[in-house]
Amino acid sequence: MFVVSLNYKVPLTEIDRLQAAHIEWLKGCYSDGIFVASGPKKPRTGGIIIAQCPREILDARLAADPFAKAGAADYAVTEFLARMTATGLDALKEA
Incomplete structure (x- = not known):
């Protein structure tokens, strides 16, 4: 499993311009079973994606x-083994 940390490199006006296409891309990744969770950082300096693939x-x-x-974000990827999960998330555990 992976944690992906996106960090924006451009002003939010550029991020907002690309947002609709980014959301469609996210939907495709969810549809293909690659992403588990995602969302913006707070404050809005980037985003986080949890992926399993x-x-x-x-x-x-x-x-x-x-x-x-568009060169609008950098991506830092960290791999980890989900040994423990909350109730209801057992399918995410890795041996």
């Missing part, structure tokens, strides 16, 4: 993000 698939998907294609 092979690393090469994640890297390809991140490269296709409209934010990445």
Whole structure:
């Protein structure tokens, strides 16, 4: 499983311009079962994505993000093993 931290490199006006395309990209990643959760940071300096897929698939998907294609965000990816989860999230546990 991965935690992806996006950090915006451009003014929020540029992020807002790309937002609709970014949301469509997110929907596709959810539809394909790659993303588990996502949302903006507070304050709005970027976002967080939780993903569960092979690393090469994640890297390809991140490269296709409209934010990445426009050079509007940097991505820091951290891999971790979900050994414990809250009730109802057992499907996310990794051996």
